[in-house]
Amino acid sequence: MPPGALRKRPLDVVTACRAADVRILRLALDGLRLFVPFKQLHVITARSNFSRCQRALGDGVELLDEDALIPGMTLQSLRPLSLPGFPKGAGWYFQQLLKFAVAFREPGDDYCLIWDADTIPLRALQFFDAQDRMLLTTADEEHLPYFDTYRRLLREEPRRECSFISQHMIVQKSVLREMLAAIESNLPGEDHWAWKIMKNLEGSSTNLFSEYEMLGHYVKNHYPERVAFRQLPWLRNGSQETKGVPSSADLPRLGGHYAFAAFESGQMPLRSFVRKLRAWLGAK
Secondary structure: OOOOHHHHOOEEEEEEOOHHHHHHHHHHHHHHHHHOOEEEEEEEEOHHHHHHHHHHHOOOEEEEEHHHOOOOOOHHHHOOOOOOOOOOOHHHHHHHHHHHHHHHOOOOOOEEEEEOOOEEEOOOOOOEOOOOOEEEEOEOOOOHHHHHHHHHHHOOOOOOOOEOOOOEEEEEHHHHHHHHHHHHHHOOOOOOHHHHHHHOOOOOOOOOOOHHHHHHHHHHHHOHHHEEEEOOOEEOEHHHHHOOOOOOOHHHHHHOOOOEEEEOHHHOHHHHHHHHHHHHHHHO
């Protein structure tokens, strides 16, 4: 393969999507087709969301049942765990594990792009450089429990220099499988990697695990020659900027400043109002 060939290679894009994010994912799909080397979108979601996703996303999108992707694990099976923020927080962890599960699908195609369902690309993006190194987007987030978990699961120092929590990540599946195998071998018991992750989370934070921090630092530590790091301007609170779901005029305007923008459903004005109202009523 000649140098730089991976830059032109179309990528399968994998996302985990809740019902609340389908409207944003529709816009994200348009952006992915326009701005990234795109092959097909694979949407991991609850089977109850299939009809809604099909109506919103149209043909050519693969829908994957979230409760059939990780053997022996469903969202319902996670909810009884005694972790901070559970049972409500179980879905947040589950969607991260589901992204890791793509490492075992179509292993002959070694690369895919993980993309958050609430994030819209706004300008052209590449995920390999001219030397065929994977381009990992860095961020400034620093949440120490994520690195405590890294040490506990992988028995090594993450050697934190940056964050990799940036709404997307190019994934080499063979490396991800290697990391998950290391987690299985490092921890006692017969459970597979997903249950070993969940059963070995410790701490008082409601956020104890990050798929992006885990894989990004593993690749950085073990395969530094395969990656290059970049900073991209991006917007985290897009829904506050646009006062809801962005319009056709909002996206080009934002693209003049940002490479991509996240529109978290919890930050949508109506949802935010309802959440505050419930908290106020609960305090009375």
